[in-house]
Amino acid sequence: MISNKLQSTIEGARDTLPLVFAAIPFAIVYGALGHAQGLPDWVVIAISMVVFAGASQFIAITLMATGAALPVIVLTVFVVNLRHMLYAVSLIPYVKQFSQLKRLPMAFTLTDETYAVAFNRATQDDPSAHFAHYYLGSAAFMYLNWQLCTWIGLVAGNQFPQLTSFGLDIAMVVAFIGIVVPHLKIPSHWVCALVAALSGTLTYDWPNQSGLLFSSVIAIISGVMFENAFNKKTIIKKEAP
Amino acid sequence: MNYLLLIAAMVAVTFLPRYLPFYLASKLQLPRSVEQALNYVPIAVLTIIVVQTSLFREGQLAMSLDNPYIGASIVAFVVALWQKRLFVTILAGLVSYAVLRYWLLG
Structure with missing residues (x-):
C-alpha cells in the first residue's frame, strides 16, 4: 500500500511538471522585483513561504513599494486571491473523506496549478485512488519550486528584466487549454x-x-x-x- | 511599515478563503444545484485566465496575427480536442509558439 501512495505522490508531481516550468519565470520575476523595490530580503522570502499565492504576491509587493496603506494592500490581496475559494468549494466532495489535519496543508498549498491537475484526477480517474497523496505530490513540487525560484530572483536581482514579456507565460496558457478542453x-x-x-x-x-x-x-x-x-x-x- | 503585521494579515486573507470550504466539507451538505454549478468552476476560471493572458499584450487587446499567443492557443486547442494527453497539447502549443514567434520576428 505504501508503494501505491508513493506512486500517487509521484504521479501528482509528474502531472504538475509542465506547470512547474511555467511558474519558474513568475517566481524569479517576483524575487527580482521585490529586491529592486528595496524590500528587505526576509520579507520577500517570507511572503513566498507563508502567503504562497502567485498573483497576490506581485500585487502586494508593488503596492508596498508605492507606500499604500495596510488595509488597501490586504483588501486587494483578498480580492485577487478570492478565486481560490471557488476552487476549494469545488473540491469539497473529494476532500470530505480526509481528516482535518490533512486538509490544512491541502488548503494552504491550493494554487491554480495544483487545482487544475487535482480536479482532473478527481473527475477522470478513480477519485479514491490516494487523492490526498496525488494532491500533495503536486503541491509540494509547486511549493519547493516557488521557494527556490524566489530565492534565485532575489540573488540574481536585475539580471532578469521583464521575463514575462519574452513570452514565458505561454506555457501556462497552453497547459490550461490542455486541462480545460477534455472537460x-x-x-x-x-x-x-x-x-x-x-x-x-x-x-x-x-x-x-x-x-x-x-x-x-x-x-x-x-x-x-x-x-x-x-x-x-x-x-x-x-x-x- | 510593520512587515510582520502585514504578512500576518495577508496570510489570513489568502489562507482562510482556501481553508474554510475544506474545513466545512464534512459538516455541510451542498444542495444539488450548487454541486452542479461547481462542475463548471475549472472551465470558467481557467478559460478566463487563458483569454486574459493570450488576447492581451502589455495591457492592450491584441487580436491580430502579430500576437503569437493566439496562433499557439488555437493549435493547442485543436490538439487537445484530438487527443487528451496534457503533455502532447503543451508540446504542440510551445512548438507552434516558437515557430510563430520566429516567423513573425524574422
Whole structure:
C-alpha cells in the first residue's frame, strides 16, 4: 500500500511538471522585483513561504513599494486571491473523506496549478485512488519550486528584466487549454467556456481581477441554466406520448 | 511599515478563503444545484485566465496575427480536442509558439 501512495505522490508531481516550468519565470520575476523595490530580503522570502499565492504576491509587493496603506494592500490581496475559494468549494466532495489535519496543508498549498491537475484526477480517474497523496505530490513540487525560484530572483536581482514579456507565460496558457478542453463534454460546458471567454475579454481592465470573479460567476450560471433548460426539454419529450 | 503585521494579515486573507470550504466539507451538505454549478468552476476560471493572458499584450487587446499567443492557443486547442494527453497539447502549443514567434520576428 505504501508503494501505491508513493506512486500517487509521484504521479501528482509528474502531472504538475509542465506547470512547474511555467511558474519558474513568475517566481524569479517576483524575487527580482521585490529586491529592486528595496524590500528587505526576509520579507520577500517570507511572503513566498507563508502567503504562497502567485498573483497576490506581485500585487502586494508593488503596492508596498508605492507606500499604500495596510488595509488597501490586504483588501486587494483578498480580492485577487478570492478565486481560490471557488476552487476549494469545488473540491469539497473529494476532500470530505480526509481528516482535518490533512486538509490544512491541502488548503494552504491550493494554487491554480495544483487545482487544475487535482480536479482532473478527481473527475477522470478513480477519485479514491490516494487523492490526498496525488494532491500533495503536486503541491509540494509547486511549493519547493516557488521557494527556490524566489530565492534565485532575489540573488540574481536585475539580471532578469521583464521575463514575462519574452513570452514565458505561454506555457501556462497552453497547459490550461490542455486541462480545460477534455472537460468540455456536453453543450452546456461549451456555453460556459464561450461566455467565460467573451466576458473575460470584456472585463479585462476591471481593477484587481474583479473581472475574473464576475466573469466566472456569469459563465457558471450560464452553463447551469443552459444545462437545466436542455434537460427539461428532453424530459418533456420523454414524457410526451 | 510593520512587515510582520502585514504578512500576518495577508496570510489570513489568502489562507482562510482556501481553508474554510475544506474545513466545512464534512459538516455541510451542498444542495444539488450548487454541486452542479461547481462542475463548471475549472472551465470558467481557467478559460478566463487563458483569454486574459493570450488576447492581451502589455495591457492592450491584441487580436491580430502579430500576437503569437493566439496562433499557439488555437493549435493547442485543436490538439487537445484530438487527443487528451496534457503533455502532447503543451508540446504542440510551445512548438507552434516558437515557430510563430520566429516567423513573425524574422
